[in-house]
Amino acid sequence: xxxxxxxxxxxxxxxxxxxxxxxALLYQSLWSRYLGLLLGHAAFAQTLVLVIFMGGLAIxxxxxxxxxxxxxxxxxxxxxxxxxxxLFGIGFHGAFVGAMNxxxxxDLHAGSWLKWALAASSVLPQTVMLGVTFPLMASVxxxxxxxxAGHSIAWLYFTNSLGAGLGVxxxxxxxxxxxxxxxxxxxxxxxxxxxxxxxxxxSKQLNTPIPETKHYQTASDSSNTPSFSFNSRIILLVxxxxxxxxxxxxxxxxxxxxxxxxxxxxxxxxxxxxxIVGLALGGFYVRNHKFKGNSALYLVAWVQVAMGxxxxxxxxxxxxxxxxxxxxxxxxQRNADGYQLYTWFSSTVAYMAMLPATFLAGMTLPLLTHSLxxxxxKEGAVGRLYAVNTLGSIAGxxxxxxxxxxxxxVDGAIILAAALDCALGLLLLAWLWQQQQLGRWSLxxxxxxxxxxxxxxxxxxxxxxxxxxxxxxxxxxxxxHDSTELVFHExxxxxxxxxxxxxxxxxxxxxVIKTNGKPDASLSSSDSGAPDERTMTLTALxxxxxxxxxxxxxxxxxxxxxxxxxxxxxxxxxxxxNVEIEPAxxxxxxxxxxEQLPRVFTDPRVTMxxxxxxxxxxxQNITFDILYxxxxxxxxxxxxxxxxxxxxxxxxxxxNDKGIFLQWIQLYEIDTQLLTSILKPLDQHFQHYTAFTSNxxxxxxxxxxxxxxxxxxxVLEQPAMQRRLQRIGIGGTxxxxxxxxFSERLLRPWLxxxxxxxxxxxxxxxxxxxxxxxxxxKAALELLSLQxxxxxxDLVNTPFEQISNVDDSLLFDxxxxxxxxxxxxxxxxxxxxxxxxxxxxxxxHPAIAPAVVAEQLRMAVNASMMxxxxxxxxxxxxxxxxxxxLERQPELAAxxxxxxxxxxxxxxxVLANARQLLTQGSQLILPEWLRSYALWAALHQPSTTxxxxxxxxxxxxxxxxxxxxxxxARQN
Numbered sequence: 001x002x003x004x005x006x007x008x009x010x011x012x013x014x015x016x017x018x019x020x021x022x023x024a025l026l027y028q029s030l031w032s033r034y035l036g037l038l039l040g041h042a043a044f045a046q047t048l049v050l051v052i053f054m055g056g057l058a059i060x061x062x063x064x065x066x067x068x069x070x071x072x073x074x075x076x077x078x079x080x081x082x083x084x085x086x087l088f089g090i091g092f093h094g095a096f097v098g099a100m101n102x103x104x105x106x107d108l109h110a111g112s113w114l115k116w117a118l119a120a121s122s123v124l125p126q127t128v129m130l131g132v133t134f135p136l137m138a139s140v141x142x143x144x145x146x147x148x149a150g151h152s153i154a155w156l157y158f159t160n161s162l163g164a165g166l167g168v169x170x171x172x173x174x175x176x177x178x179x180x181x182x183x184x185x186x187x188x189x190x191x192x193x194x195x196x197x198x199x200x201x202x203s204k205q206l207n208t209p210i211p212e213t214k215h216y217q218t219a220s221d222s223s224n225t226p227s228f229s230f231n232s233r234i235i236l237l238v239x240x241x242x243x244x245x246x247x248x249x250x251x252x253x254x255x256x257x258x259x260x261x262x263x264x265x266x267x268x269x270x271x272x273x274x275x276i277v278g279l280a281l282g283g284f285y286v287r288n289h290k291f292k293g294n295s296a297l298y299l300v301a302w303v304q305v306a307m308g309x310x311x312x313x314x315x316x317x318x319x320x321x322x323x324x325x326x327x328x329x330x331x332x333q334r335n336a337d338g339y340q341l342y343t344w345f346s347s348t349v350a351y352m353a354m355l356p357a358t359f360l361a362g363m364t365l366p367l368l369t370h371s372l373x374x375x376x377x378k379e380g381a382v383g384r385l386y387a388v389n390t391l392g393s394i395a396g397x398x399x400x401x402x403x404x405x406x407x408x409x410v411d412g413a414i415i416l417a418a419a420l421d422c423a424l425g426l427l428l429l430a431w432l433w434q435q436q437q438l439g440r441w442s443l444x445x446x447x448x449x450x451x452x453x454x455x456x457x458x459x460x461x462x463x464x465x466x467x468x469x470x471x472x473x474x475x476x477x478x479x480x481h482d483s484t485e486l487v488f489h490e491x492x493x494x495x496x497x498x499x500x501x502x503x504x505x506x507x508x509x510x511x512v513i514k515t516n517g518k519p520d521a522s523l524s525s526s527d528s529g530a531p532d533e534r535t536m537t538l539t540a541l542x543x544x545x546x547x548x549x550x551x552x553x554x555x556x557x558x559x560x561x562x563x564x565x566x567x568x569x570x571x572x573x574x575x576x577x578n579v580e581i582e583p584a585x586x587x588x589x590x591x592x593x594x595e596q597l598p599r600v601f602t603d604p605r606v607t608m609x610x611x612x613x614x615x616x617x618x619x620q621n622i623t624f625d626i627l628y629x630x631x632x633x634x635x636x637x638x639x640x641x642x643x644x645x646x647x648x649x650x651x652x653x654x655x656n657d658k659g660i661f662l663q664w665i666q667l668y669e670i671d672t673q674l675l676t677s678i679l680k681p682l683d684q685h686f687q688h689y690t691a692f693t694s695n696x697x698x699x700x701x702x703x704x705x706x707x708x709x710x711x712x713x714x715v716l717e718q719p720a721m722q723r724r725l726q727r728i729g730i731g732g733t734x735x736x737x738x739x740x741x742f743s744e745r746l747l748r749p750w751l752x753x754x755x756x757x758x759x760x761x762x763x764x765x766x767x768x769x770x771x772x773x774x775x776x777x778k779a780a781l782e783l784l785s786l787q788x789x790x791x792x793x794d795l796v797n798t799p800f801e802q803i804s805n806v807d808d809s810l811l812f813d814x815x816x817x818x819x820x821x822x823x824x825x826x827x828x829x830x831x832x833x834x835x836x837x838x839x840x841x842x843x844x845h846p847a848i849a850p851a852v853v854a855e856q857l858r859m860a861v862n863a864s865m866m867x868x869x870x871x872x873x874x875x876x877x878x879x880x881x882x883x884x885x886l887e888r889q890p891e892l893a894a895x896x897x898x899x900x901x902x903x904x905x906x907x908x909x910v911l912a913n914a915r916q917l918l919t920q921g922s923q924l925i926l927p928e929w930l931r932s933y934a935l936w937a938a939l940h941q942p943s944t945t946x947x948x949x950x951x952x953x954x955x956x957x958x959x960x961x962x963x964x965x966x967x968x969a970r971q972n
Contacts, residue, residue, distance in 0.1 A: 016195045021163030026188040040612020041638040058390035060131020065383020068139035078136040079199035089189025093182040135383035154287035154366035161280030172269040180763035243392030248417035251400040252410045260321040262473035263516045264771035274350035282362020304425030308418040310356035315461035329476030339772045405491040422450040465489040469498035471517030492584035499592040521559035534728040535694040540566035543626045543660040550625040556613040557630035561600040568599040579613040635770030645681035658705040665698045669774035677759040692739040743796040749969035790865035854924035910937035935963035
């Protein structure tokens with residue numbers, strides 16, 4: 001007879017098991033992030049983290065089953081385990097950070113064995129305890145309702161899995177954004193504490209003695225249940241096989257959905273939630289099923305077949321998902337509200353692809369558990385079956401990551417796993433037919449369905465690699481074979497790598513290498529080069545110009561290999577270590593770019609290392625003269641860890657005394673606020689830095705030695721370097737100086753007064769918010785306003801020589817056409833070409849309005865200050881004054897006096913003239929420009945105080961905010 005049970009126990013215990021599942025998935029997500037910081041994000045590291053997690057669950061399942069069999073009060077043991085989990089969760093962050101500080105920044109010199117020992121010891125005990133919980137709670141439920149053991153297992157499976165699915169979403173969208181990793185870990189620990197207290201309270205009320213009978217019957221079983229000859233080992237084999245196939249599905253689905261939806265943190269968590277919720281719903285569906293004889297096994301057999309066919313169907317959905325994403329992005333508005341819709345849309349696509357198969361997968365474990373209990377009749381069978389299923393999952397992870405995806409591709413891996421599920425179903429049907437419990441035609445029909453499904457999948461469901469590599473989640477466009485020629489494609493261990501030749505309408509062919517559809521580098525067939533070539537060349541060149549004797553350099557990332565290839569032109573280099581996380585990236589670049597970039601693939605000075613860069617450098621304890629960090633897309637999951645406070649604190653320890661670090665950051669698909677959260681920690685950990693722009697990318701050269709003002713042009717004399725610079729339109733050091741945006745002198749005071757928090761490993765502001773900025777097509781282009789600004793040039797003190805000694809002939813170079821036109825306007829084009837005196841005839845033309853003259857005057861003076869020596873600007877203004885026509889218009893005359901004081905560097909006069917024009921409300925010049933000139937003059941006068949009239953408006957131009965912060969910092 002059933003034991004006396006308090007009325008609310010089943011409801012309350014289901015609720016706490018739901019909460020326990022939520023905490024468990026919070027732990028899994030957080031442990032993956034924490035251990036990624038310790039072990040890196042290379043494929044082997046991420047795989048082994050999963051193996052540790054799943055292995056702990058397997059061990060715990062066995063241990064939990066045995067404890068359940070021997071305990072008179074398994075609920076008390078469950079309460080104790082949940083309490084221990086709470087203690088581990090509450091204390092985890094502090095212990096982990098202490099260990100990390102010792103390993104990466106202290107004297108422990110983190111060897112691989114030490115890091116792996118720390119990883120295992122910090123996670124394995126908790127994962128074992130997580131594995132213990134299910135058999136213990138299942139034992140309690142089965143003892144309290146012995147007539148419905150199958151119902152108990154299914155219901156618990158549902159509540160725990162549903163809590164896990166919700167935990168994923170709550171963690172990534174609520175807890176981590178508001179509380180960071182430490183607060184989320186603490187929350188998970190507190191949830192465990194609540195569960196432990198409630199379970200402990202009920203354990204004092206319930207008495208669940210060890211059952212005298214070993215056989216647990218379902219409610220539909222009768223006393224004359226037949227004896228089963230079915231071997232329990234075959235049930236365990238099916239459990240292992242379905243676990244193996246399910247995790248192959250999961251890894252392949254996540255890769256394909258990342259290619260369609262984007263490889264961001266949000267996308268991964270949405271996909272994981274969809275996978276888990278599907279499992280939960282499957283368990284819920286079978287909770288009330290009544291089985292007689294082998295009917296549960298019969299259902300399992302057909303579920304396995306149906307699961308394989310559903311997985312094949314998922315390929316059709318995933319293939320169409322690229323078209324759906326394209327339609328959605330070209331329909332919805334690209335803003336914050338649109339991103340919320342995109343999140344729901346992404347979740348819907350994930351559910352459509354995963355739900356049919358995962359729903360069926362969720363049915364299998366409760367059904368198999370019911371069948372095994374009928375055969376063995378021992379509570380320990382629950383733990384054993386879940387352990388075997390988990391071991392199968394581990395095998396699926398290893399097979400998918402290291403063999404199936406690289407060898408068969410993501411779609412091939414899904415087809416093979418589907419074939420395995422179908423084979424398991426056919427195996428069970430064949431056994432039932434052999435036992436004369438199944439008609440011959442049932443087996444034949446199942447076999448025919450399997451053959452037809454596999455045939456159609458191989459014929460219709462294979463996904464075009466060109467479509468997969470389109471990066472449709474960025475621009476809403478799908479490439480086709482008419483304009484795109486596939487050169488290389490591999491679904492590698494950490495990402496899908498593709499190289500394609502894109503044929504442009506101009507006849508130009510651009511070779512692009514992509515990671516999960518996101519272009520990492522491109523090279524052009526034309527003489528002018530692709531935009532990326534300028535950035536990669538400058539990345540290599542800038543630190544080489546500033547370091548007096550570079551011999552050992554390191555490079556993070558690879559791309560096309562052009563950065564390293566350019567650096568190798570410098571004969572001073574003795575060793576280059578390139579650390580790339582994905583071997584397929586280098587192989588793809590070798591196939592596509594080896595003819596254009598011969599050095600990087602053949603030079604004996606190059607050592608290729610395939611590992612997570614931070615992990616590798618920590619293990620090796622080596623230092624460099626120059627370190628490049630090329631990955632530039634902080635919205636990509638994992639890449640954001642190269643833009644954190646902890647990374648900058650660590651990377652500076654890998655530089656020699658005069659070492660230089662270069663950080664490449666994109667200015668597109670990000671906004672100024674997120675960029676500031678990256679710049680702030682870099683500023684805090686490097687004494688000196690100078691930032692340059694290339695197209696829409698930011699290149700920051702940083703050092704803790706005051707050597708960024710030095711300059712060695714010897715590398716520019718190399719013929720190979722001259723050819724490469726000519727290809728990207730750079731003729732000399734003056735061209736480089738025009739790319740300067742800021743230095744620490746200009747930016748530091750503003751950053752240190754800014755309230756934005758630092759991007760951190762433990763408070764991942766960028767990883768959580770950059771995907772939305774990418775979707776909304778945000779760009780931090782405000783910084784580009786600092787380019788070609790003579791005030792910036794004056795305040796930054798660029799290290800490059802010859803900035804103020806520009807030959808007049810340079811003014812007619814095509815690169816400076818905008819400035820040329822202004823100068824020619826004032827001087828007279830032909831007169832300048834012939835070396836005759838400047839004659840600003842246009843100034844006095846009566847048809848030209850004063851406002852137009854004023855704007856042209858401002859731009860001409862700015863151009864002259866930028867392009868010419870100080871004397872050249874004085875000469876221009878003197879000639880204008882001699883002409884006399886400006887004096888006939890008082891407002892223009894006052895404006896002219898301001899510019900003349902600027903050219904003469906008469907700082908008190910600049911302040912006086914600018915204030916007068918501001919007070920008068922001049923209509924000929926914007927107030928923000930007047931404030932710019934006044935703030936510039938104030939910074940050159942030590943006695944100038946911070947006056948209210950100098951304070952920029954909120955909407956003022958960026959340079960004014962920067963200079964005002966400098967003025968405040970000096971006064972304070």
